[in-house]
Amino acid sequence: MASGFGWGGGRSRCFSYWQEFQKCYAQTDSPSECTPQSQDYLECLHHTKQNARNHAVLSEYERQVEHLKEQAQHKAASHPQVTAPVKQEETPTK
Structure with missing residues (x-):
């Protein structure tokens, strides 16, 4: 909205x-000098850099979650839990 009205x-x-x-x-003879201002304006409009960063963060999070799941499965498979048999209490017979 270059008009200035939201x-x-x-x-x-x-x-x-x-x-x-x-x-x-308006002040420069070479429009290429205004590239940073142009990029700032376009980023504000379209959020391309922000969206790319959000995607990268989400991808890394998902990768780490998968890695932790694999570690947990590997740990569970390599170290089975040994449980002692449960002793049942004998009830006195009458």
């Missing part, structure tokens, strides 16, 4: 980034 009226969340980009673009 859905609920007022300024949009990315309007300040748009203003920075527009100011840089």
Whole structure:
């Protein structure tokens, strides 16, 4: 929303980034100098870097959970629990 107005009226969340980009673009002779401002504005709009980071964190979490499950299964298989037989109490007969 480069117009500066959000859905609920007022300024949009990315309007300040748009203003920075527009100011840089108007002041420079080489538009490539405004690449950081452009990237900031596009990130604010589309959240591509944030989404990629969230995906990487989630993938790592899932990988660690699977690794812990495999470790638990391996530990359980290699060290079976030995339980002593349960002694039943004898009831006196009358």
